[in-house]
Amino acid sequence: MDKITSLVHWVLEVSASLKATGIHLIRIAIFIIFVWIGGLKFWNYEAEGIVPFVANSPFMSFFYTKNAPEYKDYKLKEGEFNKEKHQWHVENNTYTFSHGLGIAIMSFGILTLLGIWFPKIGFVGSGLVxxxxxxxxxxxxxxxxxxxxxxxxxxxxxxxxxxxxxxxxKDTCILASAIVVLADCAQRILKKR
Structure with a gap:
């Protein structure tokens, strides 16, 4: 029984020591997700795919020139090309908005990753996430x-x-992760004061 108790204690000690590593891995995961998804915003299929979200959002619909639900007549399947529908998306500002959003998303991921070395930058990045x-x-x-x-x-x-x-x-998980990273950055900033 003492060997089992010792093993359990050792597993708990090792697990407890992984907290900082886990938080850094969250930063890396946010970085990978945000740079990848942000980069995809430069591909037409991704830009076209987010139209229903943006067009129906009271916070973002002003980025588009066309009103919801007009976009429903111009939906494209992933990888599909239709000249008329593509032109509608050009006129709607679909691609330009998506490119700007992609730059913002990638920037948030990079700022979050930099929190490994620079907690103030990471605090801003995780707050934006x-x-x-x-x-x-x-x-x-x-x-x-x-x-x-x-x-x-x-x-x-x-x-x-x-x-x-x-x-x-799935963004509920990213939200929870970003809160953990934000708290870690705040603790590190306060510790330096």
Whole structure:
């Protein structure tokens, strides 16, 4: 029994020592996700895919020139090209907005990663990640495409998420992670004072 108790104690000690490593790994994960997703915003299929979220958002719809739900007539499947629909997206400011959003998202990821060495920069980065994920989670309320529509099966509405809704809900994990990183940066800043 003493060997088991010793083993359990050792596992707990090692696990407890991993806290700082885990927080740095969260920073790296946020960096990878944000640089990758932000980089994808420079591809037309990704820019076209976020249109329902942006067009229905009371906080972002002003970036587009066309009003919701007009975009529904100009949806493209991932990888599809249609000259008329593409031109609509050009006129809607779809691609320009997406490029700007991509730069912002990548910047937030980089700032968060820099928190490993510079807690003040990491504090700003993780704070921006928190604000962005709250904005993203608001799409669950503002985007009709986030919920399964009533198409006759009897399975629709809350809590049944579509692919778009499932894409958004994962931001709850990013939000929680960014709060942990923000708290770590704040503790490190206060410790230096």
């Amino acid at each position: 928190i604000l962005m994920t709250i904005g993203t989670l608001s799409f669950l309320v503002t985007t009709p495409e986030a919920w399964v529509p009533d198409l006759g099966s009897g399975e629709h509405g809350f809590p049944l998420l579509t692919g778009a809704g499932r894409l958004v809900i």
